[in-house]
Amino acid sequence: MIFSLLATRRFAPLFWSQFFSAFNENLVRNMLAMIILFKVGAENAGPLVTLALAAFILPSLVLSGLGGQLADSNDKARVARWLKLAEVGVQGVAAAGYWYNSIVALYAALFLLGLIATLYTPIKYGILPDHLKREELTAGNALVEGAGFVAILLGLAAGGLTGLEGISRPMVVTELGVVAVLCLVSTWFIPAAPSSVPNLRIGRNLIGSTFALIGDLRRDRRMWVGGLGSSWFWLSGSVSLVLVPVVVKQRIGAGVEVETAISLFFAVGVGIGSLLAGWLSRGRIVLSHAAWSVAAMGVFLLDAGWSTGTAGAAHGTLSLPDFLRSASGLRLVFDLMGLACAGGLFSVPVFSAVQSWAAPERRARVVAGVGVLNAVFMIIGATATAALQAPWIAVPNPVLLVLLGAANLAAAVYFHRNLPDPAAAAADYDPTAAAVRPGE
Incomplete structure (x- = not known):
């Protein structure tokens, strides 16, 4: 499929x-x-x-x-x-x-x-x-x-x-x-995808209408928790991609080609996790593994923080072949790809559930609300990380990875308790809106 x-x-x-x-x-x-x-x-x-x-x-x-x-x-x-x-x-x-x-x-x-x-x-x-x-x-x-x-x-x-x-x-x-x-x-x-509400009025208060989207999400607990799940993935991913390259440079001595490869490994990991989520779904929206995927993200982050934190400062510059031949390099690649793969396994079904729960006439505004929440979470994550990295606090980057890992374990508990039962993903879905048009 x-x-x-x-x-x-x-x-x-x-x-x-x-x-x-x-x-x-x-x-x-x-x-x-x-x-x-x-x-x-x-x-x-x-x-x-x-x-x-x-x-x-x-x-x-x-x-x-x-x-x-x-x-x-x-x-x-x-x-x-x-x-x-x-x-x-x-x-x-x-x-x-x-x-x-x-x-x-x-x-x-x-x-x-x-x-x-x-x-x-x-x-x-x-x-x-x-x-x-x-x-x-x-x-x-x-x-x-x-x-x-x-x-x-x-x-x-x-x-x-x-x-x-x-x-x-x-x-x-x-x-x-x-x-x-x-x-x-x-x-x-x-x-073509004609509107279900062609008479909808466009609000003049742009900022007010944007943040009203978050209020609309909160009125439906399923979509609110799903939106938080999507935003948590983006927060974890964006902060990880800020911390990991710096840690690799400081603790392993990576060169430019290694820094580029780090982004490649993360992208490939998310791609694998996303496709795996699609394969596991087998035509359904499956949320039963979502909380476990967040827990796996936490474990991989904890290991990445621990392995780099116990390493000394780097001496010299390490090439990509040497990085991939080293035990520390392979361990970090494993952690990073595991983190990204688990993130894809979590984010794809959660966001699919939000799409299916939203009424057709409000679906785009629900998606926009989740987008606002994603941006807010990424800004919060970047601001908090920058504050903890500031000279007057100076939390080491490996410790920040550990803290992010612990936060993911706490988030896993939250999503395990609050994400709806997988069977509820079918609720309020309009099958006529997803009908295949003749000849397409």
Whole structure:
């Protein structure tokens, strides 16, 4: 079922649209980082690079409510086409920023890409239950999540290559244009998904409507706990990807190629976990293993923190082959891939359940609400981590991994007690909304 979906028009165009979108967002973000680090030579490179992430996330805290309302009140496929058409113009801003080494233009492009992503997210997840049968929903989410992480990795790698000598400006500008066109073309083939509430009024208070989405989630305990589950995955994953590369550099002495491989291992692990979740579902939405997956995340984090914490400071730089031949390197790779795989096993069925529980006329706004919660959790995780790393506290990074592992064990207990029974995932699901259209 998982791979047969890629041959259907009701899923394949959306799959490739979100894949190229995720690739593009991370390409531009890392392109900006490379210009800051190597071409502009800014003294405050660290804060400027962090600001790039903030520029991308900020629109989700303001415009998620608008995104959910637009998706619920219009044909989702049509809105997606207009957004990707606008992205072609934004790509022109990014190309100009790269050509002229303008970090202002690249910040503007990244902010606009974050805005488009905010409006697009309720569409790409809200439209899945419209085009997929219920027994296909977990498999569809598995493909979207797994491929999304691979696209992020490839985008970051492509953005990093723009800082290398020998990479010409016309080549990079052409790449930006090709990716934008691929996003647009793939989106154009998404089948129509008419609105269930075409008379829905768009709220004028953008910030109020965005945070009202969280209030709406809280009114349905199932969706609130499911939204917390999705957000916990993003918090754990984002903090881990901040801590692990630093720990590897400090305790093992990893070189640039090892740092790149760390992201690869994580992306592959999430992909494996996501596909495994789709395979285990066998046409159902299975939540029975969700809490155990969070517990496994905690165990892998505890082991990663313990193994690096007991190692001394690194001396010299370790190449990738030497890293993979060392016992400490293999142990860390095992922990990281185990963490990512368990995360995929947890996040895919939980988010699939939220999609299936949401009423068709509110589904996009529910997805947008979960997106707001994800952003809030990632900001909380990043802020707390930065505070604990500050010089006046200076908690060692391996200890932070242990603390995150312990927090995951506590979260596993919470989700074990509060996630609904797997059979409840079928409640309130509208089978007519997921009917397969003739000829698709």
